[in-house]
Amino acid sequence: MSLTRLLAVAAAVLLLAGCTATEATPTPSTSATAQSTPSPTPMATPEAPTASAIVLSLAGLAVVDSAGEAIREAAFTDPDGVLSLLDELNDTEPGVTDFTPKGFTSYQWPDVAVNVWAADTSVVVTSATIAGLPVRTADGVHVGSTRADVTQLLVFDVGYDEDGDGTSDWFGLEPVTVDKGTEYIGVGITGDTVTKLRAPDSDFRDI
Numbered sequence: 001m002s003l004t005r006l007l008a009v010a011a012a013v014l015l016l017a018g019c020t021a022t023e024a025t026p027t028p029s030t031s032a033t034a035q036s037t038p039s040p041t042p043m044a045t046p047e048a049p050t051a052s053a054i055v056l057s058l059a060g061l062a063v064v065d066s067a068g069e070a071i072r073e074a075a076f077t078d079p080d081g082v083l084s085l086l087d088e089l090n091d092t093e094p095g096v097t098d099f100t101p102k103g104f105t106s107y108q109w110p111d112v113a114v115n116v117w118a119a120d121t122s123v124v125v126t127s128a129t130i131a132g133l134p135v136r137t138a139d140g141v142h143v144g145s146t147r148a149d150v151t152q153l154l155v156f157d158v159g160y161d162e163d164g165d166g167t168s169d170w171f172g173l174e175p176v177t178v179d180k181g182t183e184y185i186g187v188g189i190t191g192d193t194v195t196k197l198r199a200p201d202s203d204f205r206d207i
Contacts, residue, residue: 089131
């Protein structure tokens with residue numbers, strides 16, 4: 001081989017050795033992976049409270065649940081509210097008696113009577129239940145309680161002997177002194193058993 005050809009071959013080898021191959025650089029994907037959003041957990045719907053009893057106070061009636069929390073209340077100063085409450089509880093229409101000369105109207109259901117004046121109300125309970133719900137005072141006194149159940153409490157002795165046997169038959173729970181005398185929840189007893197609850201009741205003999 002001639003010197004000229006050897007030099008040409010050497011130059012070609014050097015040229016190839018100096019060349020670098022360019023590799024393609026992968027392009028990162030610009031699309032982000034979609035993130036799935038979890039569905040919210042449905043909130044449990046609280047159960048409606050269930051009526052357990054009716055509490056009679058000097059101020060009004062309260063339908064309470066098993067924990068003693070009021071579900072519905074009606075004040076005796078709100079005649080329409082008291083009648084509406086008892087209408088909802090009872091399945092029957094009340095009997096109505098107009099006592100115009102005495103200034104009030106009486107509404108009677110089997111277990112309770114409501115006497116309505118112009119701006120206030122009183123009730124007379126004659127059963128241990130109203131529309132199937134036990135009715136009691138805050139002290140637990142109800143129609144069917146004993147005389148001893150009542151007299152062991154701090155009560156107001158009305159001093160009225162209804163049957164003439166020498167023993168008081170009417171007592172007052174939650175007595176409050178007012179300008180005219182004393183107001184209370186009246187508890188009527190026949191023999192040794194409570195037969196009536198009346199609220200608000202009053203003794204104005206001190207006038």
